[in-house]
Amino acid sequence: MSSTxxxxxxxxxxVAGGTHxxxxxxxxxxxxxxxxxxxxxxxxVTASPFLANPRAVEKCVRYIDQDLNRSFTEEIxxxxxxxxxxxxxxxxxxxxxxxxxxxxxxxxxxVIDLHNTTANMGSTIIIMTPEDHLSMHxxxxxxxxxxxxxxxxxxxxxxxxxxDPISLITVGKHGIGLEVGPQPQGVVKAxxxxxxxxxxxxxxxxxxxxxxxxxxxxxxxxxFGVLERVDYPRNAAGEPQAVIxxxxxxxxxxxxxxxxxxxxxxxxxxxxxxxxxxxxxxFINEAAYYEKNVAFIKLQRLVFSVPAIRVKN
Amino acid sequence: MSSTxxxxxxxxxxVAGGTHxxxxxxxxxxxxxxxxxxxxxxxxVTASPFLANPRAVEKCVRYIDQDLNRSFTEEIxxxxxxxxxxxxxxxxxxxxxxxxxxxxxxxxxxVIDLHNTTANMGSTIIIMTPEDHLSMHxxxxxxxxxxxxxxxxxxxxxxxxxxDPISLITVGKHGIGLEVGPQPQGVVKAxxxxxxxxxxxxxxxxxxxxxxxxxxxxxxxxxFGVLERVDYPRNAAGEPQAVIxxxxxxxxxxxxxxxxxxxxxxxxxxxxxxxxxxxxxxFINEAAYYEKNVAFIKLQRLVFSVPAIRVKN
Numbered sequence: 001m002s003s004t005x006x007x008x009x010x011x012x013x014x015v016a017g018g019t020h021x022x023x024x025x026x027x028x029x030x031x032x033x034x035x036x037x038x039x040x041x042x043x044x045v046t047a048s049p050f051l052a053n054p055r056a057v058e059k060c061v062r063y064i065d066q067d068l069n070r071s072f073t074e075e076i077x078x079x080x081x082x083x084x085x086x087x088x089x090x091x092x093x094x095x096x097x098x099x100x101x102x103x104x105x106x107x108x109x110x111v112i113d114l115h116n117t118t119a120n121m122g123s124t125i126i127i128m129t130p131e132d133h134l135s136m137h138x139x140x141x142x143x144x145x146x147x148x149x150x151x152x153x154x155x156x157x158x159x160x161x162x163x164d165p166i167s168l169i170t171v172g173k174h175g176i177g178l179e180v181g182p183q184p185q186g187v188v189k190a191x192x193x194x195x196x197x198x199x200x201x202x203x204x205x206x207x208x209x210x211x212x213x214x215x216x217x218x219x220x221x222x223x224f225g226v227l228e229r230v231d232y233p234r235n236a237a238g239e240p241q242a243v244i245x246x247x248x249x250x251x252x253x254x255x256x257x258x259x260x261x262x263x264x265x266x267x268x269x270x271x272x273x274x275x276x277x278x279x280x281x282x283f284i285n286e287a288a289y290y291e292k293n294v295a296f297i298k299l300q301r302l303v304f305s306v307p308a309i310r311v312k313n
Numbered sequence: 314m315s316s317t318x319x320x321x322x323x324x325x326x327x328v329a330g331g332t333h334x335x336x337x338x339x340x341x342x343x344x345x346x347x348x349x350x351x352x353x354x355x356x357x358v359t360a361s362p363f364l365a366n367p368r369a370v371e372k373c374v375r376y377i378d379q380d381l382n383r384s385f386t387e388e389i390x391x392x393x394x395x396x397x398x399x400x401x402x403x404x405x406x407x408x409x410x411x412x413x414x415x416x417x418x419x420x421x422x423x424v425i426d427l428h429n430t431t432a433n434m435g436s437t438i439i440i441m442t443p444e445d446h447l448s449m450h451x452x453x454x455x456x457x458x459x460x461x462x463x464x465x466x467x468x469x470x471x472x473x474x475x476x477d478p479i480s481l482i483t484v485g486k487h488g489i490g491l492e493v494g495p496q497p498q499g500v501v502k503a504x505x506x507x508x509x510x511x512x513x514x515x516x517x518x519x520x521x522x523x524x525x526x527x528x529x530x531x532x533x534x535x536x537f538g539v540l541e542r543v544d545y546p547r548n549a550a551g552e553p554q555a556v557i558x559x560x561x562x563x564x565x566x567x568x569x570x571x572x573x574x575x576x577x578x579x580x581x582x583x584x585x586x587x588x589x590x591x592x593x594x595x596f597i598n599e600a601a602y603y604e605k606n607v608a609f610i611k612l613q614r615l616v617f618s619v620p621a622i623r624v625k626n
Contacts, residue, residue, distance in 0.1 A: 028556065032579040060603070118497045184431045184497030186600035190559040190577045243341065246503040264503045266345040287499035290373070 005133050006312040009211040010174075012108040013047040014099050015040070015200060019069050019113055019168050020288065021056025024188035025180060025196045026114025042204050044211035052113070052168060053091060060186050062288055063088055069113075070166045077102060092168075100171040110134075111172035112203060114196060117181035118287045119296075120250035122151045123199055126177030127223070128167070129159040134174045136306045137216045141206040146198050153199075154253055155223040156282065157302065176203075182250070185287050215310040224253065224280060224299035231293045233263055233271060241265055244285045244295060252282045253299070263295070318446050319625040322524045323487075325421040326360040327412050328353070328513060332382050332426055332481050333601065334369025337501035338493060338509045339427025355517050357524035360425070365481060366404060373499050375601055376401055382426075383479045390415060405481075413484040423447070424485035425516060427509060430494035431600045432609075433563035435464045436512055439490035440536070441480070442472040447487045449619045450529045454519040459511050466512075467566055468536035469595065470615065489516075495563070498600050528623040537566065537593060537612035544606045546576055546584060554578055557598045557608060565595045566612070576608070 017023075017030030033040055033049035040047040051057055053068050065086035076089050077096050099108045117124075123146060125139045139155050147153040156179075158167075169175030178199055183192040210216070232240040242263035248256065255278045256262070263271040273279070281296040283289060330336075330343030346353055346362035353360040364370055366381050378399035389402050390409050412421045430437075436459060438452045452468050460466040469492075471480075482488030491512055496505045523529070545553040555576035561569065568591045569575070576584040586592070594609040596602060 028553075028579065031552065036580070118500050182497075184495075184600055185499060186603060187431050187497070187598055188556045189562060189598065190556045191562070193556060194559075194577075239344065240341075243501045243503045243506060246507075249502060249504070264507075266341065267349070285500055285502065287497055290499060 004215065004308040004310055006310060007134055007210075008109070009311050010045055010109040010134075010207045013045055013110045013204070013207060014108050014112070014172065015047045015049045016052040016111065016113045016168060017049065018054065018057040019052040020062045020067075020115060021053050021058070022060050022062055022185040023114070023116035023183075024186065025116050025183060025193040027051065027057055028188050028193060029114065029197055029200070039201065040204065042208035045204065045207050047112070047200075047204055052095060053088065055087060062185070065089075068092060069168055072096065072102070072168060072170055073164060073166050095168065096171050102165070102171050108172045109174065110207065111169045111175035112200060113167070113169045113175065113177045114200070115177055115179045116183040116185075116192065117179050117283060118184055119252050119282065119284050120182045121154075121179055121252045121282060122181070123147070123153045123195055124179040124181075124282070125153060125155045126169075126179060127155055127157055128165070128170060128175070130157060130223070130304045130306070132174055133306060133309050134210075135176050136221060136304065137210075137309050138176060138203055138206050140219055140221055140306070141216070142199055142202055145202045145205075146195075151195055152253075155221065156299065157223045157225050157304075210309075210311055213311055213313075215308060218308045219306055221304050221306055223302050223304055224282065225302045227279070227298040227300050229292075229294045230262075230281075230296050230298060232295045233265065241267075242271060245270060248281065248284060248296075250284070252284050253280055255279070256281055317528065317621040317623055319623060320447055320523075321422070322624050323358055323422040323447075323520045326358055326423045326517070326520060327421050327425070327485065328360045328362045329365040329424065329426045329481060330362065331367065331370040332365040333375045333380075333428060334366050334371070335373050335375055335498040336427075336429035336496075337499065338429050338496060338506040340364065340370055341501050341506060342427065342510055342513070352514065353517065355521035358517065358520050360513075360517055365408060365426070366401065368400060375498070378402075381405060382481055385409065385415070385481060385483055386477060386479050408481065409484050415478070415484045421485045422487065423520065424482045424488035425513060426480070426482045426488065426490045427513070428490055428492045429496040429498075429505065430492050430596060431497055432565050432595065432597050433495045434467075434492055434565045434595060435494070436460070436466045436508055437492040437494075437595075438466060438468045439482075439492060440468055440470050441478070441483060441488070443470060443536070443617045443619070445487050446619060446622050447523075448489050449534060449617065450523075450622050451489060451516055451519050453532055453534055453619070454529075455512055455515055458515045458518075459508075464508055465566075468534065469612065470536045470538050470617075523622075523624055526624055526626075528621060531621045532619055534617050534619055536615050536617055537595065538615045540592070540611040540613050542605075542607045543594070543609050543611060545608045546578065554580075555584060558583060561594065561597060561609075563597070565597050566593055568592070569594055
């Protein structure tokens with residue numbers, strides 16, 4: 001029987017929107033909270049909202065020079081600014097200085113990073129590693145409070161695939177990304193914004209309960225591990241020759257079995273899944289992944305045992 | 314009783330994709346047809362596919378310097394190239410030279426321009442003027458052949474609002490725009506692409522029948538006229554303070570009555586429609602219209618009497 005993990009109280013909490021400048025729900029919420037932060041106050045904790053990439057937000061593009069959420073590498077954070085730095089390289093260092101430095105005692109206690117996806121991923125929680133017990137408990141709390149049939153809360157564990165930290169949430173001591181969809185780039189949809197808002201509020205409720213001394217018991221959690229990225233079928237010139245099949249579209253996290261359709265070729269042919277075992281695709285038809293040559297990301301189902309947790313007195 | 318209008322046969326027909334470089338269904342279709350144009354052949358007519366703004370397509374943005382589909386003004390087309398021209402200004406002149414010149418005997422017979430919208434507009438046909446009888450008949454044919462409950466074919470008549478021609482289709486003797494949605498920018502969805510493909514094929518079938526001498530009888534057509542653009546509620550700094558209400562989202566072309574909700578403020582308040590008469594919104598929450606300060610476009614229902622038409626012998 002595992003013992004209870006103790007963790008320092010959560011005092012400095014940041015909520016980032018606009019890490020990708022065309023993912024609008026987080027941008028609208030953060031802008032609103034910067035004008036009126038009342039909603040982010042709890043008895044023991046207040047979250048600080050910030051726009052992570054204001055120039056990209058201003059232009060309503062994902063990024064200016066390179067993807068900010070792939071720019072928190074050791075190499076970038078350890079280097080000093082130079083005149084030739086990409087906008088996001090310099091900016092990642094600034095965010096790390098303000099909310100980190102990563103791995104230091106000064107790092108903020110928790111970072112929530114708000115994202116939207118064009119995929120039908122409901123309310124997806126991104127966690128870096130199962131060893132972040134606090135984020136696992138927070139996710140479990142969100143699943144118990146915010147989930148409904150129209151918007152399941154699933155957890156993606158990225159550690160298996162990305163060994164080196166690259167994303168904004170790794171700057172804090174703990175962190176989750178929220179991927180809420182489907183929502184087009186450059187568009188804010190009321191239902192998606194409201195769902196994201198509920199998730200953030202629920203997260204702060206959890207942190208407040210935790211800080212007040214509530215003990216959260218051990219549990220087992222299903223999460224999806226990242227297996228591999230799957231590209232679109234292409235011709236010799238590298239141009240995509242197919243689109244996501246209508247029977248796969250919007251079916252994120254659902255099982256795909258051998259023989260199920262994956263793609264529709266422009267010439268009318270269907271491309272079927274010819275693997276041997278069931279897969280679970282996610283980020284199906286995500287707009288931002290076209291340039292990354294990713295049609296969807298294959299996941300595997302995993303189960304994690306999470307120990308009980310309470311605040312360190 | 315009105316007499317039958319006669320019109321020259323349709324020989325030179327162009328199909329444009331990528332007039333906006335992030336509206337993907339038309340881009341994928343045109344790229345495919347440029348590789349294999351077989352699908353565009355009919356007995357009496359073959360359509361020529363072309364990418365209208367290849368640089369914008371390459372970058373997956375709506376435009377490089379300015380909106381190409383607002384660049385076919387008299388002033389631009391009548392001027393000569395200069396070094397300071399915006400990319401789309403120069404490009405509009407080139408397209409006008411190739412498929413026009415507008416208003417001349419050399420202008421191509423028909424231009425179909427393929428667009429996507431993030432709004433739930435089904436298969437919308439854009440016509441410049443009810444005096445383009447051929448386009449009215451084509452639209453009527455598309456309504457009879459391609460419409461179903463999941464994808465109604467409605468006609469928007471832009472003449473009432475935009476008196477001076479500015480759009481690509483005005484280069485030809487006749488032309489329609491197809492707005493198929495909802496589809497996010499930078500994403501191609503199989504069902505939307507397939508619907509657009511059917512509309513183009515059906516259009517060519519109509520042209521072939523027309524060229525062969527079929528007489529199309531007179532009819533009355535309902536179409537939507539453009540009344541005015543409606544902006545998002547903004548604060549003193551000009552920042553939007555509200556999003557499209559979830560009860561208005563996806564309700565393009567449906568009646569909105571006094572008291573119906575239009576917007577959801579970030580502070581939770583609802584903004585209701587306070588006009589006196591029923592309106593019909595369209596382009597609700599179109600991504601490309603955020604920068605144009607347009608939340609939706611108000612339409613009015615109109616009825617047009619269209620005379621019979623047949624080919625000139």
